[in-house]
Amino acid sequence: MPPDVVETAAALIIGNELLSGKIQDANVLELARTLRGVGVRLLRASVLPDDIAVLTPEIRELSARFDVVFTSGGVGPTHDDVTIEAVARAFGKNVVHDPILTALIRKAYGERCTETHLRMALVPEGASLRSVPDVEWPITVMQNVWILPGVPEIFRSKLEGVRAGLRGPLPFFSRAVLTRLDEPGLKPLLDMVVARHPDVEIGSYPKWFEPTYRTKVTFDARQADLADAALDDLLGLLPELDVVRVE
Amino acid sequence: MPPDVVETAAALIIGNELLSGKIQDANVLELARTLRGVGVRLLRASVLPDDIAVLTPEIRELSARFDVVFTSGGVGPTHDDVTIEAVARAFGKNVVHDPILTALIRKAYGERCTETHLRMALVPEGASLRSVPDVEWPITVMQNVWILPGVPEIFRSKLEGVRAGLRGPLPFFSRAVLTRLDEPGLKPLLDMVVARHPDVEIGSYPKWFEPTYRTKVTFDARQADLADAALDDLLGLLPELDVVRVE
Numbered sequence: 001m002p003p004d005v006v007e008t009a010a011a012l013i014i015g016n017e018l019l020s021g022k023i024q025d026a027n028v029l030e031l032a033r034t035l036r037g038v039g040v041r042l043l044r045a046s047v048l049p050d051d052i053a054v055l056t057p058e059i060r061e062l063s064a065r066f067d068v069v070f071t072s073g074g075v076g077p078t079h080d081d082v083t084i085e086a087v088a089r090a091f092g093k094n095v096v097h098d099p100i101l102t103a104l105i106r107k108a109y110g111e112r113c114t115e116t117h118l119r120m121a122l123v124p125e126g127a128s129l130r131s132v133p134d135v136e137w138p139i140t141v142m143q144n145v146w147i148l149p150g151v152p153e154i155f156r157s158k159l160e161g162v163r164a165g166l167r168g169p170l171p172f173f174s175r176a177v178l179t180r181l182d183e184p185g186l187k188p189l190l191d192m193v194v195a196r197h198p199d200v201e202i203g204s205y206p207k208w209f210e211p212t213y214r215t216k217v218t219f220d221a222r223q224a225d226l227a228d229a230a231l232d233d234l235l236g237l238l239p240e241l242d243v244v245r246v247e
Numbered sequence: 248m249p250p251d252v253v254e255t256a257a258a259l260i261i262g263n264e265l266l267s268g269k270i271q272d273a274n275v276l277e278l279a280r281t282l283r284g285v286g287v288r289l290l291r292a293s294v295l296p297d298d299i300a301v302l303t304p305e306i307r308e309l310s311a312r313f314d315v316v317f318t319s320g321g322v323g324p325t326h327d328d329v330t331i332e333a334v335a336r337a338f339g340k341n342v343v344h345d346p347i348l349t350a351l352i353r354k355a356y357g358e359r360c361t362e363t364h365l366r367m368a369l370v371p372e373g374a375s376l377r378s379v380p381d382v383e384w385p386i387t388v389m390q391n392v393w394i395l396p397g398v399p400e401i402f403r404s405k406l407e408g409v410r411a412g413l414r415g416p417l418p419f420f421s422r423a424v425l426t427r428l429d430e431p432g433l434k435p436l437l438d439m440v441v442a443r444h445p446d447v448e449i450g451s452y453p454k455w456f457e458p459t460y461r462t463k464v465t466f467d468a469r470q471a472d473l474a475d476a477a478l479d480d481l482l483g484l485l486p487e488l489d490v491v492r493v494e
Binding site: 016020029031033042043078079109151174202206 | 266268276278279281282293294296301323325327356361363364400433434435437438448450452455467
């Protein structure tokens with residue numbers, strides 16, 4: 001199956017433990033890099049609690065506003081795992097046992113398999129399954145909502161399925177220059193370059209605790225020659241001694 | 248000045264570089280821990296791009312829904328620093344130079360000070376400044392929106408001001424038990440405990456790649472005896488051999 005072409009994405013990272021400061025999120029960065037790699041623009045990532053009343057309207061809204069939505073977390077069998085139910089409610093659907101997931105769980109747990117194990121086969125009614133290269137367990141997708149697990153190691157293994165299943169309209173090209181100028185010194189030059197390259201997203205990042213340079217300027221575009229032109233434009237304006245490195 | 252008493256908080260982490268996977272956010276965790284420590288409930292953390300049209304309605308909505316809102320990032324002098332303008336627009340205000348910040352910048356940069364440097368003295372009209380213990384630069388606060396910098400080292404230094412300036416109605420108390428039971432095995436016991444302790448937030452976290460235990464169960468409450476009672480209840484139900492550690 002060829003990948004679906006999508007432009008925009010949003011992520012919903014679900015878990016009280018992230019909001020109470022017990023753990024550091026690791027999934028936004030991995031998802032962001034994956035989407036970037038296939039040319040899809042991640043426009044929002046929100047961390048929300050395990051609260052079905054909060055999640056349901058959020059999922060409904062994100063699904064309407066973005067081409068694709070990813071959830072992370074809340075898919076285990078315990079009382080605080082409410083993601084499947086929230087996605088189902090967002091689309092006005094019931095939760096049902098998927099026959100393929102049910103068979104996978106019965107195979108994995110054999111005679112030890114209980115009703116609790118089979119909770120992990122629940123999906124919103126009408127959901128489809130996306131297979132992941134080299135991973136036995138598929139991804140549950142409800143309309144444009146991809147339901148991913150929260151455990152970072154398993155989350156990462158599912159990203160192979162994202163890479164295989166989605167594609168942006170064009171790739172992204174990134175360039176960067178590291179300079180000894182601080183942001184106030186750089187700003188007049190940067191403003192000229194920003195005005196002359198409206199199709200390039202230009203970012204300026206001061207490094208306060210970096211001994212070798214003061215500001216990193218990034219250039220992101222959907223075509224390599226546009227990013228290169230903006231980079232070259234700034235390089236032409238910068239005193240040569242102030243350029244530490246081009247990336 | 249005694250701290251303001253607030254119950255709920257939201258965070259808005261601003262920066263394209265986080266959504267394109269160029270850097271890992273470090274500020275949500277630090278803010279979450281800080282708020283937890285003073286008894287304030289962080290209910291949402293969103294990462295959004297440097298886009299004033301996206302930020303303005305978001306800030307307005309979060310400010311209305313939560314007792315306090317924190318922004319991180321977008322406060323430098325370059326074209327991609329739009330947070331002050333977005334906060335001002337969210338409240339229907341203009342952006343003005345604050346006299347105290349202006350004086351601090353003039354003092355810091357002396358004769359090198361330009362209009363660009365003075366952009367860092369801009370605030371939404373009507374904003375107040377909160378001093379931070381041992382930090383010369385204060386925090387700009389517009390109504391219930393605290394405007395914090397994005398650079399993690401500087402962000403962290405401002406959290407001292409959050410600790411001094413805000414307080415929840417009661418502290419949080421956390422307990423945890425690490426068990427050899429997996430979630431399906433634990434669920435029947437956990438469901439009983441959850442039903443009997445409605446004022447305790449109980450979380451269950453499977454550890455797939457941890458050799459010494461399988462599930463961590465957490466108990467969070469506004470009173471220590473409530474958290475202790477829920478913990479003791481589960482400990483009374485768990486086979487002793489399955490308990491690895493209590494925290």
